[in-house]
Amino acid sequence: MMTNSAIGIACSNIALIKYWGNRDDALRLPVNPSISFNLQALFSRTEVVFDPMGQHDEVMIDEQQAAPSAAQRVSQHLDLIWRSAYFATASPRPVARVISTNNFPMGAGIASSASAFAALTMAACAALKLNKSEAELSALARQGSGSASRSVPGGFVAWQDAYAYSIAPPAHWDLVDVIGVVSTGHKKTGSTEGHALAPTSPLQMARVADTQRRFELCQKAVLARDFALLAEVMEQDALMMHGVMMTSQPSLMYLLPGSLAIMHAVRELRGQGVPVAFTIDAGPNIHCICEAAAAEQVITLLRGLNGVNDVLVSGVGGAAKAEA
């Protein structure tokens, strides 16, 4: 086999209905359906070079050698992709050089693992010249990081089981995510460990049981571009997830004082008629989802708040892609 390389590019995504907990941790099959949209301005770019002459995998993330645990997770994902190929049984996987960059801070509740594993999947499959469907690529990405499944299709995306699929293209609704960055520090408990803790909360089963209702309302809100409905179901969903996180054992308290400052400010602004609502991933940063016409007002609001260190802005992004 010759040296083969490719580049994958994938957006991060922001969930409007959250994924929290697996029905199968190893396969990262989710315990509940979720809905997201891709974040056009926040992406990972990952080059994979398979080199039969190499001695061992090398993984660079943001121009630094990856920590052993991160490098191992990348290698395992490449193993998975190799095993999915028709020629896999004929030979061992060649070692790979992986060079990945994110244009946004990692590990602070902006889903870097989503864009990273989607980009890695795109690059590795292209480098191996595997002819995979979008659903197959999404299912592969999922096994690296659950929410990465949603970064493969474009625009507004639903994920119910093995793979994610687009429910509307990027141009369907001109929404903007104005992210109030409260902390860029790496979070104490990563999402993989967090998902495993979900069942320890006495509230998790009730959250899961109610998810189909929220999923359907959210899908309806997106398809009808009904911001008021989206705001209500999206905030409730995020707060249900944080209710579960805070009451798991041990308790996961991702919110910081600056997070609460933004949340109250967003509700006050919405009370004045501005189409803006918040959602929160497994981190302290607050994603303020608004209609594009309101984005400047929301950016100004966030810049004026105590505890907000930075403001990132993104529209709705397209599907992940690969380049030779």
Next chain:
Amino acid sequence: MMTNSAIGIACSNIALIKYWGNRDDALRLPVNPSISFNLQALFSRTEVVFDPMGQHDEVMIDEQQAAPSAAQRVSQHLDLIWRSAYFATASPRPVARVISTNNFPMGAGIASSASAFAALTMAACAALKLNKSEAELSALARQGSGSASRSVPGGFVAWQDAYAYSIAPPAHWDLVDVIGVVSTGHKKTGSTEGHALAPTSPLQMARVADTQRRFELCQKAVLARDFALLAEVMEQDALMMHGVMMTSQPSLMYLLPGSLAIMHAVRELRGQGVPVAFTIDAGPNIHCICEAAAAEQVITLLRGLNGVNDVLVSGVGGAAKAEA
């Protein structure tokens, strides 16, 4: 009937296992059991003067004429107490002057209605020379404000259904409540309306279903003076209640940036081995429960935090009482 008067004095209380939601709103019968201790330093003092010559009830709270809604709630409570008397059918209730003072800010998540309705009940029953048991007094207070039932008995108190009862005297465990006052403003949604919203959260049923477990763990922790166990179950319980509040419709977001600052600081201090843990009522203030030996350290911590306007301190208080 002659002019009859008495003074009631009752402590506020802080719940370690929270009451949130009623199985009967009118009777204020709780949907789940709760545990609290009385706050010796935070009390209401209420004088009731029944005057057959009066024209209408007069209610003064903290040296101001009570708002109509508050005055009506007091009058209705006096009606209830009058109807509970053996001589009630013989004559209409005489009008009353009620003069109540709290030595702490009202309506900011420190249960002023608990101490107020306990003190009112004690005073009114004494003024009418009713010979009521502690359980009867607790059950009457409950119908004025649910948590007032717990301010009638002394020390550590459990409330499961119609009335509350002491599970340990004040001297049993030298705990201190160090309250970080984040806001003294009157809250937007009072507890009575809040309780009525509890069933609108998709998480409330799960919270209620799990309460017997938490109640038993907390009672065990109190009786055994097991701080580590108390810390774990108490924080989980408070966060479950706020999980329900945040996800009710409409959403009740009582926490403020300063609340989160205290919560994180308390957990960090506990991580250093200091016996302190937080609980939170329906408001932004954070109650830091600690062993008495740690109180100074906790007070110093809170005074140094952004967003903390005041620090109140109380040990465990005794039963409500009446004076002629």
